[in-house]
Amino acid sequence: MTHPEKAEAFIKNSERVDWHDAALWHVRNKRDKAVDGVPEWEELRNIASQIKAHTLANLRSYLIDFEQNAMANGVEVHWAKDATSHNRIVQEILERNNVKKIVKSKSMLTEECGLNHFLEERDFEVTDTDLGERIIQMRQEPPSHIVLPAIHIKKEEVGDLFRKELHAEPGNNEPSYLTLQARIHLRKKFMECQAAITGVNFGIAETGEVVVCTNEGNADMGVHLAPVQIHSMGLEKLIPRQKDLGVFVRMLARSATGQPITVYTSQHKKPAKGTEKHIILVDNGRTNRLTMEKYRSALQCIRCGACMNTCPIYRRSGGHSYHFTIPGPIGSILAPTTDMKAHSDLPFASTLCGSCGDVCPVKIDIPNQLYRWRQDIAEAGGLSDGKRKSMKAMSTLLARPRLYRNFGRVMRLGLRILPKSLITNRYNVWTKGRDLPTPPKQSFKKWYEKNHQ
Amino acid sequence: MSRKDILKSLEEAPFAGPELPDYDFRQAGATDLLGRFTASAKVSAAQIVHRQEVIALAGKWEKVINLSSEIAVKGMDLSQFQSPYELGDLDLVILDGEFGVAENGAIWVASDGRPFRVLPFIAEHLVICIKKENLVGNMHDAYAKLEREKYSFGVFIAGPSKTADIEQSLVIGAQGPRSLGILLI
Numbered sequence: 001m002t003h004p005e006k007a008e009a010f011i012k013n014s015e016r017v018d019w020h021d022a023a024l025w026h027v028r029n030k031r032d033k034a035v036d037g038v039p040e041w042e043e044l045r046n047i048a049s050q051i052k053a054h055t056l057a058n059l060r061s062y063l064i065d066f067e068q069n070a071m072a073n074g075v076e077v078h079w080a081k082d083a084t085s086h087n088r089i090v091q092e093i094l095e096r097n098n099v100k101k102i103v104k105s106k107s108m109l110t111e112e113c114g115l116n117h118f119l120e121e122r123d124f125e126v127t128d129t130d131l132g133e134r135i136i137q138m139r140q141e142p143p144s145h146i147v148l149p150a151i152h153i154k155k156e157e158v159g160d161l162f163r164k165e166l167h168a169e170p171g172n173n174e175p176s177y178l179t180l181q182a183r184i185h186l187r188k189k190f191m192e193c194q195a196a197i198t199g200v201n202f203g204i205a206e207t208g209e210v211v212v213c214t215n216e217g218n219a220d221m222g223v224h225l226a227p228v229q230i231h232s233m234g235l236e237k238l239i240p241r242q243k244d245l246g247v248f249v250r251m252l253a254r255s256a257t258g259q260p261i262t263v264y265t266s267q268h269k270k271p272a273k274g275t276e277k278h279i280i281l282v283d284n285g286r287t288n289r290l291t292m293e294k295y296r297s298a299l300q301c302i303r304c305g306a307c308m309n310t311c312p313i314y315r316r317s318g319g320h321s322y323h324f325t326i327p328g329p330i331g332s333i334l335a336p337t338t339d340m341k342a343h344s345d346l347p348f349a350s351t352l353c354g355s356c357g358d359v360c361p362v363k364i365d366i367p368n369q370l371y372r373w374r375q376d377i378a379e380a381g382g383l384s385d386g387k388r389k390s391m392k393a394m395s396t397l398l399a400r401p402r403l404y405r406n407f408g409r410v411m412r413l414g415l416r417i418l419p420k421s422l423i424t425n426r427y428n429v430w431t432k433g434r435d436l437p438t439p440p441k442q443s444f445k446k447w448y449e450k451n452h453q
Numbered sequence: 454m455s456r457k458d459i460l461k462s463l464e465e466a467p468f469a470g471p472e473l474p475d476y477d478f479r480q481a482g483a484t485d486l487l488g489r490f491t492a493s494a495k496v497s498a499a500q501i502v503h504r505q506e507v508i509a510l511a512g513k514w515e516k517v518i519n520l521s522s523e524i525a526v527k528g529m530d531l532s533q534f535q536s537p538y539e540l541g542d543l544d545l546v547i548l549d550g551e552f553g554v555a556e557n558g559a560i561w562v563a564s565d566g567r568p569f570r571v572l573p574f575i576a577e578h579l580v581i582c583i584k585k586e587n588l589v590g591n592m593h594d595a596y597a598k599l600e601r602e603k604y605s606f607g608v609f610i611a612g613p614s615k616t617a618d619i620e621q622s623l624v625i626g627a628q629g630p631r632s633l634g635i636l637l638i
Contacts, residue, residue: 023620023621026621027621040478043476043478044478046474047474047476050471050472050473050474051473051474053470053471054470054471054472054473054474055470056470057467057468057469057470057471058470059463060460060463060464063459063460063463064460078455079454079455079456079459080455081455081458081459085455129628130618131616131618131619131627131628132616132618135618135619148617148618148621149618150618150619151621153619154620155619155620155622158619175619175620175622175624176622176624178619179616179618179619179624179626179627180626183626183627183628186628187541187628190541190628191538191541215614215615215616215617215627216614216615216616216627216628216629217574217614217627217628217629217630218627218628218629220570220571220573220574220608220629221571221574221575221628221629223570224537224569224570224571224574224575224606225537225538225571225575235459240473241473242596242599242600243593243596243597243600245592245596246478246591246592246593246595246596246597247476247593249592249609250556250591250592250593257617259497259557259611260493260496260497260556260557260558260611261554261557261559261592261609261611262611263497263610263611263612263613263614263615263629264574264608264609264610264611264614264629265559265608265609265611266606266607266608267604267606267607267608268606269604269605269606269607270605270606272564272570272605272606281459283455283458283459283462287459287462287463287466288462290463290466290468291466293468296468
């Protein structure tokens with residue numbers, strides 16, 4: 001199913017769409033307030049973008065530095081060229097240590113690799129320990145947002161879920177009560193876990209340490225209890241110096257949720273005595289993406305989710321409409337680099353309003369890349385018949401001023417006098433869920449000639 | 454071999470990038486660090502506590518671990534625990550933080566010289582003691598300080614654990630401590 005088809009199911013419930021829209025806009029507003037408190041914000045964005053671009057251009061040598069320094073810290077470093085090889089490495093570590101029960105904190109990378117499914121098929125018990133992640137794990141669905149995985153779910157639904165899964169009391173849908181039930185449940189899981197898996201926000205080449213940012217404390221609970229720790233890290237998470245964390249830590253939480261910093265910014269260097277620590281460096285298409293000059297800067301992403309919160313399409317179509325691990329604007333430029341044909345609908349899930357580019361802390365030119373993908377997809381013949389024909393008709397029209405003027409005159413009249421059923425019908429997809437504006441009496445050209453002579 | 458493959462594909466498709474930028478946003482000579490730190494800590498839902506309050510809190514709870522050298526509160530002897538899994542029902546942990554950051558109320562807590570890295574995360578309540586003279590302006594100052602320090606594991610803690618995963622409603626006390634008290638000395 002394509003984005004418009006999936007979105008159609010989501011927008012059927014307009015009350016829910018409004019609620020989803022407002023919840024994310026609220027987060028966007030908090031982000032603005034937090035950003036306003038940092039006078040050097042724009043400078044930080046430039047520097048963050050430069051650091052990331054520099055690291056990507058020198059990734060090979062930084063990866064080797066990182067590996068050496070991590071090994072010197074007593075960490076075992078693994079390399080995985082794809083999802084399967086990542087999952088096998090995890091399996092091998094777990095089997096070697098006779099682990100059956102694993103706790104996992106939020107990681108879009110393991111989501112991308114399908115790790116949970118892979119491990120469950122092999123009879124491991126994996127528990128996601130971030131509250132939002134645990135909710136969607138119980139519902140057996142993917143996250144709909146990279147920072148707020150359960151943003152699409154209402155508290156009543158969480159209440160019903162917890163009554164079924166955790167025997168929560170009937171009728172109590174208070175977030176504080178439900179969170180406490182999850183805390184009690186997850187505490188048990190922590191006390192039984194034999195291994196902990198985390199994602200990585202930043203890997204530091206010069207020190208070999210990995211940084212994990214959370215609000216709940218779930219990643220730390222697992223990592224510091226379990227004798228086996230595995231940090232799965234995409235190659236692009238690397239930054240050169242510890243000093244550079246100053247830039248990124250200041251930007252990440254402000255961009256994501258409007259907090260000046262996450263509650264926990266945990267910096268893992270050496271394993272604790274008697275425990276073993278593993279870092280898995282995962283490629284899975286990243287080095288290939290680096291060869292695409294037009295699209296490589298998408299690898300600068302620090303997964304803050306700001307582009308989703310601000311996107312009018314994301315807010316009104318929900319994360320699940322994107323059929324890709326990472327939804328929203330950044331997902332729509334990442335997805336086609338893995339398979340352009342399969343994701344040729346996603347670059348069109350945008351108004352090209354440019355807001356995603358404005359809020360991006362590492363200045364990825366998301367709107368331009370969306371536009372470029374549209375061109376590449378059109379050139380490769382990836383447009384639907386309807387879209388291709390209407391684009392052709394539009395370009396014929398826009399290239400002929402006289403025809404355009406006449407067409408405008410006919411449309412302005414037509415829209416006023418024709419019955420609505422003739423305009424708003426199932427053949428005109430533009431009017432699905434929205435109305436056309438009342439046409440003005442005269443064209444802009446006429447108005448301009450009259451008022452600005 | 455994944456390692457060879459990854460490094461080879463990076464070697465085969467080189468491209469130019471910008472220089473690593475130099476920058477300095479440290480707040481040299483910043484004033485009112487204490488006021489700013491206190492305000493930020495409150496925003497993070499931490500409580501600024503007095504010595505008497507910590508003593509009262511410790512008296513209220515049964516399972517208390519005090520690792521702070523700044524406050525005399527009787528707690529359990531840590532040496533009776535063999536593994537971190539035995540710490541699951543602690544009521545209160547008191548420990549010392551190295552330094553605090555004014556811009557966000559975060560406190561750096563390093564694990565070295567202390568058993569059980571899980572201690573700042575596992576108790577129901579946490580109190581961190583920190584010296585007023587050990588405050589810095591922002592995260593750039595913080596990392597300038599850390600450059601000179603050796604640690605095996607360290608964490609910036611800003612407030613009690615929290616979540617807003619259910620309908621964006623802020624709930625204090627997710628999987629870590631349900632309250633954070635900061636004792637400024």
